[in-house]
Amino acid sequence: MTVSSLAVEQKPCFQFKANFLPCTVLQILYYNDAILEQQLSSTLSNSPSFFTDLPVIIDLDKMKSQDAFDFAKLKEILLANKMILVGVRGGNEAQHLSAVQAGLPLLPASKLSVTEVKPTKKEEPVVRLTKLVTTPIRSGMQVYAKDSDLIVTAAVSQGAELLADGNIHVYGPLRGRVLAGVQGNLQARIYCSVLDAELVSIAGYYLTKEDMLKSPLSEGMKQIFLDNEQVRIEVL
Amino acid sequence: MTKIIVITSGKGGVGKTTTSASFAVGLAGRGFKTAVIDFDIGLRNLDLIMGCERRVVYDFVNVIRKEASLNQALIRDKHIKDLFILPASQTRDKDALTLEGVAAVLEELSKTFDYIVCDSPAGIERGAQLAMYFADSAIVVTNPEVSSVRDSDRMLGLLSSKTKRAEEGQPPLTEHLLLTRYSPKRVARGDMLSLADVNEILAIPLLGVIPESQAVLRASNSGDPVILDKESDAGQAYLDAVGRFLGEEIPHRFIEEKGNWLKRIFNLKERETV
Numbered sequence: 001m002t003v004s005s006l007a008v009e010q011k012p013c014f015q016f017k018a019n020f021l022p023c024t025v026l027q028i029l030y031y032n033d034a035i036l037e038q039q040l041s042s043t044l045s046n047s048p049s050f051f052t053d054l055p056v057i058i059d060l061d062k063m064k065s066q067d068a069f070d071f072a073k074l075k076e077i078l079l080a081n082k083m084i085l086v087g088v089r090g091g092n093e094a095q096h097l098s099a100v101q102a103g104l105p106l107l108p109a110s111k112l113s114v115t116e117v118k119p120t121k122k123e124e125p126v127v128r129l130t131k132l133v134t135t136p137i138r139s140g141m142q143v144y145a146k147d148s149d150l151i152v153t154a155a156v157s158q159g160a161e162l163l164a165d166g167n168i169h170v171y172g173p174l175r176g177r178v179l180a181g182v183q184g185n186l187q188a189r190i191y192c193s194v195l196d197a198e199l200v201s202i203a204g205y206y207l208t209k210e211d212m213l214k215s216p217l218s219e220g221m222k223q224i225f226l227d228n229e230q231v232r233i234e235v236l
Numbered sequence: 237m238t239k240i241i242v243i244t245s246g247k248g249g250v251g252k253t254t255t256s257a258s259f260a261v262g263l264a265g266r267g268f269k270t271a272v273i274d275f276d277i278g279l280r281n282l283d284l285i286m287g288c289e290r291r292v293v294y295d296f297v298n299v300i301r302k303e304a305s306l307n308q309a310l311i312r313d314k315h316i317k318d319l320f321i322l323p324a325s326q327t328r329d330k331d332a333l334t335l336e337g338v339a340a341v342l343e344e345l346s347k348t349f350d351y352i353v354c355d356s357p358a359g360i361e362r363g364a365q366l367a368m369y370f371a372d373s374a375i376v377v378t379n380p381e382v383s384s385v386r387d388s389d390r391m392l393g394l395l396s397s398k399t400k401r402a403e404e405g406q407p408p409l410t411e412h413l414l415l416t417r418y419s420p421k422r423v424a425r426g427d428m429l430s431l432a433d434v435n436e437i438l439a440i441p442l443l444g445v446i447p448e449s450q451a452v453l454r455a456s457n458s459g460d461p462v463i464l465d466k467e468s469d470a471g472q473a474y475l476d477a478v479g480r481f482l483g484e485e486i487p488h489r490f491i492e493e494k495g496n497w498l499k500r501i502f503n504l505k506e507r508e509t510v
Contacts, residue, residue, distance in 0.1 A: 135396065136392070136439060137393075138389045138390060138392045138393030138396070139386050139387075139389040139390040139393060140360075140389075140390040140393050140394075141393040141397070155437075155439060157386075157389045157393075157437065158386060158389070158437075159386060159389070159390065160393075173436075175437075
């Protein structure tokens with residue numbers, strides 16, 4: 001049997017698989033065996049089963065400026081507390097050397113160590129721009145101002161429709177349908193100079209042209225708003 | 237630069253084809269090489285109004301489908317040598333028109349013609365949208381009654397959004413209002429909307445008012461566009477409108493009852509400027 005035929009017949013005896021093992025990072029803030037041993041055992045006594053056979057990485061990110069210390073002793077303490085040591089990361093060269101001497105593998109440093117705590121961005125005040133329309137809105141056209149107010153400086157024809165999540169202002173003749181607060185904003189209002197609309201609505205409450213003709217209003221700027229689930233029109 | 241004019245209205249029967257024929261004749265009569273295209277595929281009428289129905293061999297759809305060349309399909313007008321008619325197909329429907337096909341025909345016409353008049357079908361569907369898509373100017377034909385005015389308003393909305401100029405963010409096309417079948421007598425009686433009423437709703441520049449006239453029906457039946465009937469009020473009104481379209485200052489006529497119209501125009505003009 002030749003070597004090549006051997007290679008063909010043999011089944012692969014291993015395969016690489018990507019995996020993400022849950023692993024706890026033990027970050028050393030300063031080193032003192034006695035204190036470490038004491039604090040560790042008191043922490044562990046609260047929930048001993050959680051820490052049993054827990055894979056642990058020793059992180060020396062906060063220890064960079066300090067000297068090497070006794071890794072053999074540290075290893076002993078952790079093993080005594082039934083943790084499984086995976087390796088060491090961070091720290092300086094002297095620390096790395098003594099870690100290797102104690103038989104601890106070095107792991108690549110955490111990417112997070114580069115990005116220290118970022119200053120949180122100050123929240124910008126949210127300014128929602130009002131939608132402005134300056135050209136006539138013709139029959140069949142629909143204009144919707146999402147999350148904002150709507151201002152129209154031209155005529156709104158019969159059969160046209162204005163919608164806004166906020167307030168609506170119309171400075172040309174208003175002859176179409178106009179619906180403010182369509183997402184349910186009860187505070188939304190409609191302002192117009194010439195009110196000849198087919199329908200006005202605030203948050204779903206509405207008046208038709210027929211309703212409006214029943215109580216004719218005098219000339220002038222009108223304000224349309226919701227008062228106790230009733231759409232009211234008021235001359236300003 | 238070739239100018240493409242669409243004659244549109246939304247509503248049917250208001251005088252689009254009559255206007256297309258008279259406008260095309262008027263422009264060609266001024267010495268501009270003019271083509272007039274019937275976009276009303278399936279309801280061919282322009283050839284009748286222009287009096288060339290017996291000479292139709294190929295049509296617009298044949299050209300779009302490359303079954304005939306443009307020169308084969310164009311019919312020379314019997315009155316004016318600079319005027320050509322591209323008739324619609326009577327046997328197809330409006331889906332036979334494609335955007336690419338219309339674009340190709342207009343582009344080829346643009347090489348030799350000064351004005352291309354597109355006679356739009358009624359409605360707001362494909363035929364009407366293609367007729368307006370490439371336009372530089374729109375003449376909105378409206379009758380003085382509410383449904384026509386509302387349909388015109390709808391067309392104006394489409395003109396400002398569904399044209400090549402609008403979609404490509406170019407300067408908008410110029411809009412002109414042509415009020416047809418106007419009867420000052422009936423306006424005075426209150427059974428017809430007045431020019432001021434229409435103006436208030438549509439608010440676009442007035443190109444002209446064509447009075448209700450027996451001459452229009454007579455012209456349609458005889459196949460001679462009414463603009464050629466220079467004795468008639470409607471014919472004169474179209475001549476005026478063509479002049480205004482070309483930038484001439486011509487006072488409006490036929491908008492008040494005969495007798496004191498001059499005085500009233502003056503009042504109207506004042507009202508318009510307010």
